[in-house]
Amino acid sequence: xxxxxxxxxxxxxxxxxxxxxxxxxxxxxxxxxxxxxxxxxxxxxxxxxxxxxxxxxxxxxxxxxxxxxxxxxxxxxxxxxxxxxxxxxxxxxxxxxxxxxxxxxxxxxxxxxxxxxxxxxxxxxxxxxxxxxxxxxxxxxxxxxxxxxxxxxxxxxxxxxxxxxxxxxxxxxxxxxxxxxxxxxxxxxxxxxxxxxxxxxxxxxxxxxxxxxxxxxxxxxxxxxxxxxxxxxxxxxxxxxxxxxxxxxxxxxxxxxxxxxxxxxxxxxxxxxxxxxxxxxxxxxxxxxxxxxxxxxxxxxxxxxxxx
Amino acid sequence: xxxxxxxxxxxxxxxxxxxxxxxxxxxxxxxxxxxxxxxxxxxxxxxxxxxxxxxxxxxxxxxxxxxxxxxxxxxxxxxxxxxxxxxxxxxxxxxxxxxxxxxxxxxxxxxxxxxxxxxxxxxxxxxxxxxxxxxxxxxxxxxxxxxxxxxxxxxxxxxxxxxxxxxxxxxxxxxxxxxxxxxxxxxxxxxxxxxxxxxxxxxxxxxxxxxxxxxxxxxxxxxxxxxxxxxxxxxxxxxxxxxxxxxxxxxxxxxxxxxxxxxxxxxxxxxxxxxxxxxxxxxxxxxxxxxxxxxxxxxxxxxxxxxx
Numbered sequence: 001x002x003x004x005x006x007x008x009x010x011x012x013x014x015x016x017x018x019x020x021x022x023x024x025x026x027x028x029x030x031x032x033x034x035x036x037x038x039x040x041x042x043x044x045x046x047x048x049x050x051x052x053x054x055x056x057x058x059x060x061x062x063x064x065x066x067x068x069x070x071x072x073x074x075x076x077x078x079x080x081x082x083x084x085x086x087x088x089x090x091x092x093x094x095x096x097x098x099x100x101x102x103x104x105x106x107x108x109x110x111x112x113x114x115x116x117x118x119x120x121x122x123x124x125x126x127x128x129x130x131x132x133x134x135x136x137x138x139x140x141x142x143x144x145x146x147x148x149x150x151x152x153x154x155x156x157x158x159x160x161x162x163x164x165x166x167x168x169x170x171x172x173x174x175x176x177x178x179x180x181x182x183x184x185x186x187x188x189x190x191x192x193x194x195x196x197x198x199x200x201x202x203x204x205x206x207x208x209x210x211x212x213x214x215x216x217x218x219x220x221x222x223x224x225x226x227x228x229x230x231x232x233x234x235x236x237x238x239x240x241x242x243x244x245x246x247x248x249x250x251x252x253x254x255x256x257x258x259x260x261x262x263x264x265x266x267x268x269x270x271x272x273x274x275x276x277x278x279x280x281x282x283x284x285x286x287x288x289x290x291x292x293x294x295x296x297x298x299x300x301x302x303x304x305x306x307x308x
Numbered sequence: 309x310x311x312x313x314x315x316x317x318x319x320x321x322x323x324x325x326x327x328x329x330x331x332x333x334x335x336x337x338x339x340x341x342x343x344x345x346x347x348x349x350x351x352x353x354x355x356x357x358x359x360x361x362x363x364x365x366x367x368x369x370x371x372x373x374x375x376x377x378x379x380x381x382x383x384x385x386x387x388x389x390x391x392x393x394x395x396x397x398x399x400x401x402x403x404x405x406x407x408x409x410x411x412x413x414x415x416x417x418x419x420x421x422x423x424x425x426x427x428x429x430x431x432x433x434x435x436x437x438x439x440x441x442x443x444x445x446x447x448x449x450x451x452x453x454x455x456x457x458x459x460x461x462x463x464x465x466x467x468x469x470x471x472x473x474x475x476x477x478x479x480x481x482x483x484x485x486x487x488x489x490x491x492x493x494x495x496x497x498x499x500x501x502x503x504x505x506x507x508x509x510x511x512x513x514x515x516x517x518x519x520x521x522x523x524x525x526x527x528x529x530x531x532x533x534x535x536x537x538x539x540x541x542x543x544x545x546x547x548x549x550x551x552x553x554x555x556x557x558x559x560x561x562x563x564x565x566x567x568x569x570x571x572x573x574x575x576x577x578x579x580x581x582x583x584x585x586x587x588x589x590x591x592x593x594x595x596x597x598x599x600x601x602x603x604x605x606x607x608x609x610x611x612x613x614x615x616x
Contacts (some may be wrong), residue, residue, distance in 0.1 A: 020344065033341030034349055036328065036415075036437050041342055043480035044352035075481075076488055107344075119446055121484050122491060129344050138427055158470045159503070162463065163481035171479040172351035173383075173471035176429050180384055183430060195467070195503070 008308065011095040019096035021089050021130040024080075026096065029131050039124055040109025044171050047071040052135060052263045053094055053102035057304035059263075061087065063226050065106075071167040072108050077126040079108050086128070093132035094307050101135040103264055138204060138265045139188075147271025147283040148188045150202070150258060152249060153181035157192040157200040157221055165201070166224050175203035187272070189260070191252070194221040199247045201225075205262035209247060209255035210286050216243045216251070227261040227294075230303070234293050240286065257284030259291070266298075267291035316616065319403040327404035329397050329438040332388075334404065337439050347432055348417025352479050355379040360443060360571045361402055361410035365612035367571075369395065371534050373414075379475040380416050385434040387416050394436070401440035402615050409443040411572055445573045446512060447496075455579025455591040456496045458510070458566060460557060461489035465500040465508040465529055473509070474532050483511035495580070497568070499560070502529040507555045513570035517555060517563035518594050524551045524559070535569040535602075538611070542601050548594065565592030567599070574606075575599040 018029035039045040049068035052059045065083050072078065081089065086106060094102050106128065113123035139148055155177040163171060178190030191202045199207060201222030208217045208231065215235050217228060235242040252258070257278060258270040267290050269283030278284060283291070298304075326337035347353040357376035360367045373391050380386065389397065394414060402410050415438065421431035447456055463485040471479060486498030499510045507515060509530030516525045516539065523543050525536065543550040560566070565586060566578040575598050577591030586592060591599070606612075 022344070029345065030343075032344045034344060035338075036330070036340045036342060036439065037337065041349050041354075042356075042478050043484060044478045045480065045484055046349075048350075075484070118448070119444075120487055120491060122488070131344065136427075140426070154469075156467070156469045158466050158479075159464070161503075162466045162470070163485070169481060170350050170352045171466075171481050172353065173477060173479050176351060176353055176383070177471070179428055180430070183428060195469075 008095055011092055013098040014096045016096075016098050018133045019093045019131065021093060021128065023127040023129070026092065029133060032129065032131065034109070034129070035112075037112045038109065039112055039121065040107075043110075043121075044169070045075075045121060045124075046107055046109035046170055047075055047077065047167050048105060048107040048170065049168055050263050051090065051104045051106075053099070053104060053132075053307065054135070054298055056100045056307050057301060058090070058104070058307065059298060060226050060230070060303045061090070061305040063229070063303075067168070067224070067226065068106050068108070072126070074164065074167045076122070077108050077110070079126045079128050081128055086130075089128070089130055090132070091307055093130060097132040097134075099132065099134045102132045103135045104130070104132045106130045136264065138262060139268050143188055144268070146281070147269050148260065149186070149272040150189055150191050150260075150270050151182050151185045151187035151274050152193060152253065153178040153190040155181065155190075155192065157194050159195055160220060165222050168223055172203065179203055185275075193249055197249050199249060199252045202260060204264065205260040205268070207252075207258065207260050209252050210257040210284065211251065211255050213286070214241045214243060215286070216245065216247050218247050219244050225261065227263055227266065230294065231261055231267060231290060234290055234297075238289065238293060240290075257287045259283075259287040267294045316403055319400055321406035322404045324406050326441045327401045327439065329401060329436065331435040331437070334400065337441060340437065340439065342417070342437070343420075345420045346417065347420055347429065348415075351418075351429075352477070353383075353429055353432075354415055354417035354478055355383055355385065355475050356413060356415040356478065357476055358571050359398065359412045359414075361407070361412060361440075361615065362443070362606055364408045364615050365609060366398070366412070366615065367606060368534050368538070368611045369398070369613040371537070371611075375476070375532070375534065376414050376416070380434070382472065382475045384430070385416050385418070387434045387436050389436055394438075397436070397438055398440070399615055401438060405440040405442075407440065407442045410440045411443045412438070412440045414438045443572070446570060447573050447576050451496055452576070454589070455577050456568065457494070457580040458497055458499050458568075458578050459490050459493045459495035459582050460501060460561065461486040461498040463489065463498075463500065465502050467503055468528060473530050476531055480511065487511055493583075501557055505557050507557065507560045510568060512572065513568040513576070515560075515566065515568050517560050518565040518592065519559065519563050521594070522549045522551060523594070524553065524555050526555050527552050528554075533569065535571055535574065538602065539569055539575060539598060542598055542605075546597065546601060548598075565595045567591075567595040575602045
């Protein structure tokens, strides 16, 4: 065996099931803990990204690392690790966890100011926290079969000029409140409006609506999702007209079909919105076409990076 | 010695300098760490409060615990500890840290859903994280002498209908960006506007402005601060007219005096706003009168609870 193979053999299954990298060291995920004094926790001064692994292949790994770097830069963070080193860490984590289907997270957070230093984020070093765990869909198999039930909550999405949602973040207070409103309404998930009454995103997912055969997705107010980007590519391939623009609440709740998409779920068709049944109360035909194409292409290695 | 005295003697200085209570156990603060999988960190699903201790006395302890309970209730959290138990934990932490002037934090955060449970915050138990550390003012002694230099950043405060700022929270993305804008402008702190152009608050503090002898403070968009409430009481005692209402950017940046207030600083007069020098570039006279009255009354035990 060559040196690389030997190293990989030594890593495989080292922290089987759930591996972490925290502030320069690898460890079992159960040992990865953040000091309560660190601003990553006590000021949610952190950005993150999540990349999926299916059948031993990352999906769009470099796109995720690129977005993660852009997020870090936007909030003035520069951890010691380069993009190439982050790539290597994520690879090792999947090997250590030894899972073929994984949910791989990369986070960069601030520590606390050194004693005596000015109490300013610029006085805090930034460090990485990464992990690999078995992939779990955010939808249950029941939701996957019947389609998800969505609703529009009263709570509004944090606006772009308060915090740019393209910087993937943990400030989920609006989304969490939306989840409680959804639960109270008997729905699975909330989709939040912005302050102009346009659709943005839900907790951890982007949305698309389909009306008269035209697919539409909000242009702003949410994350520039990488699964969303993949769906856009699929629309082009399948010849489905796509519009990236403002989507009003009225258009959204009256759409023929709706689907959501995310790393932790892929394409997830909806069957109800605000209690209204769409189609036959099951995932719509164009949504299913996109969902099937998404997974079929993934199985063929689309945008894949092999973990060796 | 009676039993209570014996217990207290055993506790005093047990974790000298910095003591913590995490998820049911006391420990040195350096050991208090949050699993990276917990939603308190990865969704900033947490609320907190901070009470000050000066000369061995808590300031408005029960007001802080009452507000903390209201915050927890607002975001559907119900940890195992009662208000009376929280009070006892905070007392013990100050004894363990053995500091006469302390900054005492109480936090309630969500863990992660049990395996197999729905990925919803309602599936996560809530637990407490509390600590006592030596009190540090957010202003340096230089800022205290010359008055703080404030500025209005471009970033806007997260609006009330996205997350209620009266629920004291760690979603500081807007405030953190404001701190970077302040640094770039050569100022000490940012004071954020809401989306209607009215003044809200800064990172961890409320604000007051004084124009023609009338004191004004924003009615919404920020925390209902307990030091703010104390300043209101002082205005009444000192016969200063006070108005709680919307304060526009224009009024604020043209005020005769401005001061900020917080648990970790008390009353902190400003001397500059957006580069404009107020008065003689030193804390204004009415601001100083309120500051002196605040600390004089604190020294006399105002709203104090003795730590025995």
